[in-house]
Amino acid sequence: MADRVQFARMNGLGNKILVIDMRGRKDRVTPEAAIMLNADPATRFDQIMAIHDPKAAGTDAWIDIINSDGSMAQACGNGTRCVVQALAAETGKKAFLFHTVAGLLETREHDDGMISVDMGIPRFDWKDIPLAEEFHDTRRIELQIGPIDDPVLHSPSVASMGNPHAIFWVEDDVWSYELERFGPLLENHPIFPERANISIAHVRSRNEMDLRTWERGAGLTLACGSAACAAAVSGARTGRTDRTVTVNVPGGPLVIEWRESDDHVIMTGPAEWEWSGTLDPATGAFQRDETSGETGARAL
Numbered sequence: 001m002a003d004r005v006q007f008a009r010m011n012g013l014g015n016k017i018l019v020i021d022m023r024g025r026k027d028r029v030t031p032e033a034a035i036m037l038n039a040d041p042a043t044r045f046d047q048i049m050a051i052h053d054p055k056a057a058g059t060d061a062w063i064d065i066i067n068s069d070g071s072m073a074q075a076c077g078n079g080t081r082c083v084v085q086a087l088a089a090e091t092g093k094k095a096f097l098f099h100t101v102a103g104l105l106e107t108r109e110h111d112d113g114m115i116s117v118d119m120g121i122p123r124f125d126w127k128d129i130p131l132a133e134e135f136h137d138t139r140r141i142e143l144q145i146g147p148i149d150d151p152v153l154h155s156p157s158v159a160s161m162g163n164p165h166a167i168f169w170v171e172d173d174v175w176s177y178e179l180e181r182f183g184p185l186l187e188n189h190p191i192f193p194e195r196a197n198i199s200i201a202h203v204r205s206r207n208e209m210d211l212r213t214w215e216r217g218a219g220l221t222l223a224c225g226s227a228a229c230a231a232a233v234s235g236a237r238t239g240r241t242d243r244t245v246t247v248n249v250p251g252g253p254l255v256i257e258w259r260e261s262d263d264h265v266i267m268t269g270p271a272e273w274e275w276s277g278t279l280d281p282a283t284g285a286f287q288r289d290e291t292s293g294e295t296g297a298r299a300l
């Protein structure tokens with residue numbers, strides 16, 4: 001038990017997150033531990049957010065983001081809100097500056113419990129997504145799935161929110177597409193050398209869209225915050241939407257603002273604590289706290 005750390009099972013609009021407290025330690029959550037934790041229905045997750053000691057002055061923590069297949073991700077909007085809620089409950093602070101492989105993330109918990117994350121400036125250059133071939137206009141790239149003369153999905157917009165996203169625009173209901181079938185094929189398409197998160201978007205109005213996402217390294221999820229940001233900026237870039245849009249993901253609505261003043265993308269939504277326990281970050285062996293199980297915001 002001595003080598004165990006605290007963790008909380010949380011969710012951001014149904015995106016299943018394990019927040020693991022690695023502060024004060026030099027080791028990292030291993031891919032083996034991630035795979036073990038994901039294999040148990042009690043701890044099955046979409047992402048792990050491992051909180052480490054800060055690496056730079058002025059920041060509150062370094063965060064490693066790990067997908068359920070054990071791979072590392074550069075961004076996780078829903079998981080970031082979960083970390084904010086856990087640390088706000090622990091410290092009473094309302095604002096945090098986090099550091100990830102993709103850069104700095106400014107965050108704030110509002111009085112109504114909603115949490116905003118500054119997801120940074122999106123990138124659109126084909127080399128930044130990255131794509132395997134040169135495309136001058138990433139608002140619409142040549143990529144399709146299904147019969148060549150009658151594709152089911154085609155011509156996605158692509159964007160990087162630190163992590164790679166492709167957004168397929170559809171005129172009809174996002175639920176009428178077999179994303180569980182097309183998602184893995186598109187995630188691993190050779191055009192995406194680092195794989196990609198694959199979303200289907202239906203625009204309802206200039207300020208609202210519906211979005212389903214097949215996540216790189218995690219599969220179908222109820223919510224993907226960075227995909228909502230990528231879809232919002234791609235909607236604005238292609239003239240479909242305004243710069244502030246409500247993105248309805250299967251788990252509920254996220255509000256995304258692509259700020260005019262500095263091009264940063266601000267994502268606002270909820271986070272929810274479910275239960276907590278201790279685990280071994282090397283093996284993934286875990287124990288649930290007997291006393292945990294009430295809902296509401298909790299410290300780790």
Ligand SMILES: N[C@@H](CCC[C@H](N)C(=O)O)C(=O)O
Binds near residue numbers: 075077
């Ligand atoms: N759920 C996340 C995105 C997680 C990362 C993604 N699977 C990747 O590998 O890029 C979110 O809320 O942004």
